[in-house]
Amino acid sequence: MNKPQNHTVTCHACSLNVICVPQSLTPEEIDLVDSKVQRGRAVQRNKHVFEDGQQFTSLYAVRSGAIKAYSVDQNGEEQVIGFYLPGELFGLDAIHNDAYVCSAKALETSAVCELPYAQVTELSAKIHNLQAHMYKTLSKEINTDQQFHRLLSKKTAEERISTFLQNLSERYQRRKLSPTSFRLPMSRTDIGNYLGLAVETVSRVFTRLQQNGILKVDGKELQILDLGKLCDIAHSEGCEFRS
Amino acid sequence: MNKPQNHTVTCHACSLNVICVPQSLTPEEIDLVDSKVQRGRAVQRNKHVFEDGQQFTSLYAVRSGAIKAYSVDQNGEEQVIGFYLPGELFGLDAIHNDAYVCSAKALETSAVCELPYAQVTELSAKIHNLQAHMYKTLSKEINTDQQFHRLLSKKTAEERISTFLQNLSERYQRRKLSPTSFRLPMSRTDIGNYLGLAVETVSRVFTRLQQNGILKVDGKELQILDLGKLCDIAHSEGCEFRS
DNA sequence: CGATTTGTTGATCTTACTCAATAATCGTGG
DNA sequence: CCACGATTATTGAGTAAGATCAACAAATCG
Structure with a gap:
């Protein structure tokens, strides 16, 4: 097994990077937002950030993990x-409700930043x-889900996995990490469940992509050897389904 | 073919019913909103309300059709x-962009209400x-898309169609129309495309559900004879995937 | 009324699922 | 640190649900 790379990255001012458009806010506004919404929290592997049915109070941003x-x-x-x-916001699907509509658990030791929703509405009114x-942000999430609709409704197993990996690659790149060499934080079962495939199919596609020289897979360590070919297989419009 | 029922219903104050929570706004506020955002527009069958790539300016609500x-x-x-x-809002997926990210066309002669987005943001700040x-509203849409994720990822053809029909039934009921007898405004091809199924499969499932005494299908006219059984087959959590 | 689109039904094929066995990895405690 | 059990991943064989191809029927539209 390779030496594990550091795949957890912290953002210095969480709310600044995550929920604000830095350019469009004045430094004073950014300070105000940070002072109101920034609250860190560590979450151990397999522990929940929130659970389905629990009272909805806050949105969360991933800091690391x-x-x-x-x-x-x-x-x-x-x-x-x-x-x-890291850098992504979750819990948005609960805003319309008094309770969370899904559960969120850490796949590895993580840190999240809590954004009390009451503060978010109050500040965003000002x-x-x-x-x-x-x-x-909310609109982009809707758009992302719609692109996922196409993935589930039209794409083959190979196309789904390729799209998924390409998307992960983009998201790691956005966080200044290697877009071609990273660790998959989730299990094959989770990948299959997410993509509407059986675990066995995920395993087989990984093997096939490896045989074709597109990937190098070693457990959860992943190397994309031919990103171009991967994108060709994914051929998902605009090459992204998550912002 | 049966006498077509009147399946187009207008809402008196469009913005009031669609984008506002009537109870939570004062009459003055409702008037303000209505005066700013309400603009009607007729759309002939197969004509577009907007097209992919066109500059994003407005959200739309369906009045009829x-x-x-x-x-x-x-x-x-x-x-x-x-x-x-009728009563539903669309175009939300374009907010994050300068241009619409999909096209919207009328399946039958329709009327839509235009809500200029600039007005929406201005008013909602006040x-x-x-x-x-x-x-x-945006959060609910995200939640709806996530429930659809489960439909595409886990459900069989029969379950998908049943869920779809049950959902339509609920939406017609919400608009004070019969929940068990209505006209499908879309083609079988559109239904199949939406649900990730071949047209032939849609046709076959309709036939099967009819043979089992659950539906009566006559072209686009649909009667749900056994809503209970339909829901059993759909067994989709909470029995709805669109608000 | 004829042409074109849309819907239905049947036969065959394919992709990915299921079941099953084995291998690798992880986590825990000695 | 290593050994053990448990979980997770891989690979193979057989199956099934739904896709595709093809022919025909019905509805819609000009």
Whole structure:
């Protein structure tokens, strides 16, 4: 097994990077936002940030580590809703409700930044650019989900996995990490569940992509050897389904 | 073919019903909102309300008729994103962008209400309850898309169709129309595309559900004979995937 | 009324699922 | 630090749900 790379990155001013459009806010506004909404919290592997049904109070941003959102239906079947990496916001789906509508657990030791929703609404009423940014963030999430609709409705197993990996690659790159060499924080089961595939299919596709010289997979360590080919297979419009 | 029922319903004060929480706004605020955002527009069958790539200016609410949202990928393949019925808001996915990210066309002669986005942001900055409502509306849409994720990722063809019909039923009921007897405004092809199924499969499932005495299908006229059984098959959590 | 689109039904094929066995990895405690 | 049990991942064989291809029927539209 390779030496594990450092895949957890912290953002200095969490709210600044995550919920604000830095350019559009004055330094004073940024300070105000930071003072009101920034609250750190460590989360051990397999521990929940929040659980389905719990009272909704806050949005969360990932500072380091990785978070999995999922819900369980009446038959007890789990559905993985998404994975969140450093710099990403989650809990947005609960705003319309008094309670969280899914559960969020840490896939590895993580740190999250809590943004009390009451503060978010209060501040965004005062700071026009913050409101605009919140609307955009929510809208982008809707758009992302719609692109995912196409993935599930039209793409083959190979296309789904390729799209997924390409998307992870982009998100790591955005966080100034290697876009071609990273560790998958989630299990094969979680990947399959998320992409609407059986675990075995995920395993087989990984093997096939490796045989074709596109990937090098060693457990959870992943290297993309031919990003171009990977994108070709994914051929997902605009090459991204998560902001 | 049966005598077509009147399936188009107008809402008196469009913005009031659609984008506001009536109870939480004062009459003066409602008047203000209505005066700023309400603009009607008729749309003939197969005509677009907006098209992918066009400059984003407004959100829209359906007053009467039915609207289909879809996008086309680089291979020219269409993906149906959603169907919108009277009282429902669409165009939310474009807020994060300067241009619309999908196209919206009328499935039948329709009337839509235009809500210039600049007015929406301006008003929601002033009226706190309007901002809260916008956040909730966007959040609910995210939640709906996530429930759809489960449909595409886990459900069989029969479950998908049943869930779809049950959902339509609920939406017609909300608009004070019969929940068990209505006209499908979209083609079988559109239904299949939306649900990730081949047209032939849609046709076959309709036939099967009819043979089991659950439905009566006559072209686009639909009667749900056994809503209980339909819901059992759908067994989708909370029995709804669109608000 | 004829042409074109849309919907239905049947036969065959394919992709990915299921079941099953084995291998590798992880986590825990001695 | 190593050994053990438990979880997670891989690979193979057989199956099934739904796709595709093809032919025909019905509805819609000009």
